[in-house]
Amino acid sequence: MAESRGPAPAGPPSRSRLGRWLERERVFRILPLIPVQALVLALLFVPMVLTVYISLLRWRITRGFWTEAPWGGVSNFLDALTDEGFFDAVGRTFLFAGGAVVLELALGFGLALLTYQSFRGRRFYFTVFLIPMMIIPVVVGYDFSMLLIDTGPLNAVLSALTGLDVRVRWLSEYRAAQVAVILADVWQWTSLTFLIFVSGLAALPRDPIKAARVMGATRWQVFRHVELPLLKPVIVIAVVIRTMEALKIFDMPMLLTQGGPGNATETISIYLWRNAWIFNKISYAAASSLILLVVFTVLIYLSIWLLRRERRQLEAETAR
Amino acid sequence: MIRRRHVFAIVRHALLLAWTLVVLFPIGWMVMTSFKDAGDWVSWPARWVPFVDFEPTLMNYRQIFHFGDTGALRREQTEQAYNIWKATFDSVVIVTVASVVSLLLGSTLAYAISRFRTGGPNYPYTVLTIRMLPPIVVAIPLLIYYASLPEAFTWLLGRRVEFFDTYYGLTLLYIVTTLPYVIWMMLAFIDEVPRELEHAARLMGASRLATIRKVVFPLVASGMAVTLLFVFILNWSEFLLALTLSQPKVLTLPVLLNKFQSAVEGRLYGPQAAIGTVVTIPVVVLGFLIQKHLVKGFSFGMIRR
């Protein structure tokens, strides 16, 4: 899009010096950037550099101050890359994110489809469905830890529904705990995918749809060939946002299972936290997190590239 | 035809009601537990109906709000810990300030990016990378950084400025970590505002600031509301950085909630449920108020009618 190149402003005659200075495009363009960049540099850049430096030392908190720790070079990175625990945590987290996000997308989309058109009671459902994402993940973790105990309400409900005596040990059995974390995550974040999809559906341009109906397409055909492709960017957004957050997840599993039983629900963040805070292996944690940062960045740029492509496609299509 | 529509409506309502139950069940349970006495927290079979299965009590709320004698968990000398007043105050102050400042800074920058390509075409995407980091990655370097900053300040300004366990220390971090989302979202909203409108205003002699105030702002107001809510929720829920970089002078609600565990009694479900309930209310209310704008807001620039 072209730069804003309007004619020089005539402006009302009485103008303060500050006002005139602000009018200049160069100033207006750069000024907002300064505080943001300053904050980012001051608060994030330096710690990042520090993280890189620490990852090259062999520092444990119990080894004196970080300025005295011996040099380690790439040894921490090699340790991370040869550590089973690290790979297990990464694999686990990706599996978890995959499972949870797929479910959230499917449920969110389904619910959005059912509610995006007006009908009686829509407002009520809408309000209710949005609540879970507004609840603090820490609260969700704690809440579900209460619901999922062996003698808890979930097992009670399942027993009532199935007529059997259901006593799934959600929090103390390996696989069940993993399912529990996914359940809690899906419960909370379907809310967000629902919102995204509803917005997307509501914003669909009417003309192509009307045109297709006029030309005799069935509901299903309209959906599949007109609406769905137009929704692709929205779907991509939902996937990117949710996957990003799911891979970083910490609060909820921490409160729910503390990474247990054993390592069953130890996500990447919990693994890093454990190494940094319980074992005091700061350098190792720094190195493994840098490795993860690289992985994440690659993923993110991939998805951003996807996003931009979608956006460009959408713009191209609607311009037509 | 009519019959089909009716069937469809019934099926729709059935499915939606099912999910409504799924949504409300954990919340309802938490609220009920907040009114239960210790013996009823975890019992088999579960105690469902107030006044029938169990005797509701305000004990948990009394305990967290320190009204009157709270029995087993009364505190005297200890300075803090289970004090929800302080935690609420701290959370409200820090989160509100951080969210508002982040919104303002991010929106102005988003405007500049939208109209002037500030920072280059890749800037919005690089700034999003900030959000990609698991916070655990920077938590300890931040700790070290915050611990060393006072020395730097003393050397530079002759005054010792503390960052660790301070209000502004945490607030500044919250601002920085939410800026990417603000920029991204506001960029989408601002991009939707046609430049022609602004050009017209400028041609008629309005200054840049006036243009923004009178032309752009009203059109992105819903977008700003949505962004504010989103960012507020993020900051309100933030746990890890607060856990690492605060206490005891600063105590936010998520950190407080985490404290209600003990080796002997395990999870103190009642008080935790009470706090959980109290903590959720403001956000839900805020969400309810902004509901109208939410749908529009989340279109991310897809609205092209």
Place this chain on the structure above:
Amino acid sequence: MRNLGIVWALVLAVLATGVASAQQVPGNTVEERAVNGAKAYLKKIGVDRLEQTMMMVSLFAKAQPKYLDEWEKLTGIRIKTIEYGYTEIPAKIMADAVAKTGQYDIYNHQMYMLPDAVEAGAVVALDDYAARGKPYFDDIAKTLRSEMYYKGKLYTFFTDGDQTVLALRQDLLDLPEARKAFKAKFGWEPGCPDTWKQWEELASFYQGKKGDKFYGMVLDKDLYGAQEYRAREFGYRWWQGRYISKGKLFFDRNMKPLIDGPEGVETTKEQVSLTKYMPKDIFGWGTPQNYPFFAQGNSFSIATFPSLVGYSQNAQGTVLKGKVLSCIVPGSMVGGKLVRRSIQPAGTNYMVSKFSKHPEAAYWFLQWFTGPEVGNRTVADRDGFWEPFRVGQDKDKNIVARFGEQFVKVTLENAKIAVPMIPLQGNREYLDALDVALQEAYHGRISAEEAMKRTARQWEKITDDIGRKKQVEAWKYVVESGAYFDAAGY
């Protein structure tokens, strides 16, 4: 000139005696000396009030304040507490070591925290103060006492006897027909077992399903033969006691792990075997689950923290009042002799922060609070979680009233044979490696041998990472202090 020399000598002599007498703090009891020491310190710095801060485990929130009030009345030093959950405190102490805020004067946590805290430079050695204040430890078991030291220096005081105990159901033992049948089957009179094998025999016998006829009574619910912690963060504690009872150390003098030997494998096998008599949920249970389960009469025996016994007598919903028999922890036969070993799996630890502005004042509080007289009061305190450990506490009326005479006698016996968990830097890491391997073994996913091999491998890595020389040196102090009696392998 000569006169000057004499004057000098006189001056020095006077100074020497003056200084020497200033060293010793007056007082007839440990507590008196502590109070006098504190008051003298305040005078020295020229104030009559002082405020200090303690980072405290939230468990003690109800019990601690009264002692702090008393201390304030006695000395004018007001200690305010800031509570954290016991899972948060290690991270907070480490954070303090990095941030050096000077905000806390005293750290309160569990004994195993000591090595890491010392190595992180977060705590102060107390030998100098102790030389002046003369606290009294001789009535504390040698092995427990060793936990107060690290590399030969004193850092903390022992104040809580968490040594594990084995509790049995007296009411089931009393069933006459069961007694006869057991004796006929196993050849010894059922009661407190001497060996781990005997405990397993008891567990295999005293169990049944709901509705079963059990030697003259009908079980109204499932009865499990045993309970022992099997959850993450817990199982490995009882493993260590059992292992040491087989007469081997954890490491040899070069810090090479010895646990992958036959003793270690046998320990793991025994624990795995016993698990079949435990409820399936045991893998997820901490204290909040284990205690009520036992107190509601669901199991025959439990190897546990000592506070269970009191819990089973007084907690709401218990059906075992007067029905619990406390036992000395069983052992193994080593070279024809019975070697019993208990483990000190937690305990309470008070350390003085290196960043405190007045470490001496903090020290005096520790000496006072853990002294024999105040110590007895804290143990007897029903709001507290401190347990008996000093010789002679079975004569204290209040302590016996709170815990019951049989238990107190038994736990003091257990104190004599209690060994510390690995008291080295990085112990969380060593124990976590053991924990992970044990969990795999408990669930039957890997064999006992494999679990021990893996742990040993991990331990070698950890030692190398921390610095073998450092660990060898620290381990030398540990073994020479007698913390592990005469376990072999050094």
